Amino acid sequence: MIKIFAYIQIVSLAFFLFMVIGKTIYLRKKEKISAIKINIFTKEGLKHVFEIIMFVSVNIWTFGLLAYALKDAFGTFSSLPEYKLFDFLYLKILGLFFIISGFIFFVLALLNLGSSWRLGIDDKNPGKLVTNGIYYLSRHPIYLFFNLYFFGTFLINGNMIFLIFTFILAIVLHIQLLREEKFLINVFGKEYTDYMQNVSRYFTFKVFASRKKFVYVFRLEKAE
Numbered sequence: 001m002i003k004i005f006a007y008i009q010i011v012s013l014a015f016f017l018f019m020v021i022g023k024t025i026y027l028r029k030k031e032k033i034s035a036i037k038i039n040i041f042t043k044e045g046l047k048h049v050f051e052i053i054m055f056v057s058v059n060i061w062t063f064g065l066l067a068y069a070l071k072d073a074f075g076t077f078s079s080l081p082e083y084k085l086f087d088f089l090y091l092k093i094l095g096l097f098f099i100i101s102g103f104i105f106f107v108l109a110l111l112n113l114g115s116s117w118r119l120g121i122d123d124k125n126p127g128k129l130v131t132n133g134i135y136y137l138s139r140h141p142i143y144l145f146f147n148l149y150f151f152g153t154f155l156i157n158g159n160m161i162f163l164i165f166t167f168i169l170a171i172v173l174h175i176q177l178l179r180e181e182k183f184l185i186n187v188f189g190k191e192y193t194d195y196m197q198n199v200s201r202y203f204t205f206k207v208f209a210s211r212k213k214f215v216y217v218f219r220l221e222k223a224e
Contacts, residue, residue: 005092005156006072012099013066016106016149023110023117037120051120054176058146061165065153068162083160095155102148108134108218109141121183129188131195137207137217139195143177144202177201 027033037051070076110117112134116127134141150169154162181201184192207217 003073005096006069008096008099009065009069009153009156010073012103012149013062013069015103019107019110020119024119027115027117031115033115033125035118037118037122050176050179054172055120057165057169057172061150061169064161064165068157068159081161084158085160085163086158088158091155091158095152098148098152098155102145102152105134105138105141105148106145109145121180123183126183126187129184129191129195131199133219134217136199137204139181139199139201140177143173146173147202 024035027035067077067080071078071080112132113127113130116130118127138144147166147170150162150166154166181192181196
């Protein structure tokens with residue numbers, strides 16, 4: 001049974017990387033847009049130190065997740081420490097639910113963003129403000145995805161290492177989220193502040209007030 005959850009984690013990680021890399025290549029070739037704005041190895045990197053910290057942190061978590069999943073699935077990296085806090089099937093299932101829910105937010109966000117998707121803050125070509133679809137439910141659905149993904153993998157593994165990463169990455173991503181909001185206010189002004197008044201930062205429960213509002217979340221209109 002434990003191998004099934006290990007396989008799921010490997011597949012989910014591969015799917016995530018496929019979506020990010022695929023979206024980046026598509027925007028580069030079809031839209032002539034450079035979506036990755038972290039620029040670690042250029043002078044621009046000096047302006048994006050925090051994005052670099054976020055990028056490195058997420059990558060360390062990614063390699064850690066892959067290593068532990070390969071260990072459980074194939075016995076690779078057998079010397080990795082466990083630091084198990086729990087190992088319950090119902091928590092693994094709950095973790096899987098969080099991961100699947102997160103990916104729903106992630107995929108819908110990529111579709112709604114269209115050519116406005118960026119990795120990092122793009123102060124030269126920020127794209128259009130997106131408020132439709134999943135962005136009617138959350139101002140930052142991709143950050144919500146990451147938090148659900150991190151917490152879900154912790155519940156599946158029950159490992160203290162993943163708990164530590166869940167807290168650290170949640171803090172790092174939240175700080176980056178606040179930086180992005182400040183940037184968006186500067187770029188879009190009242191349009192964004194009005195949006196902030198109507199949609200919550202992570203999750204807006206009022207969409208469940210009516211069927212029409214709930215269905216609107218799943219509209220796949222995208223920014224061009």
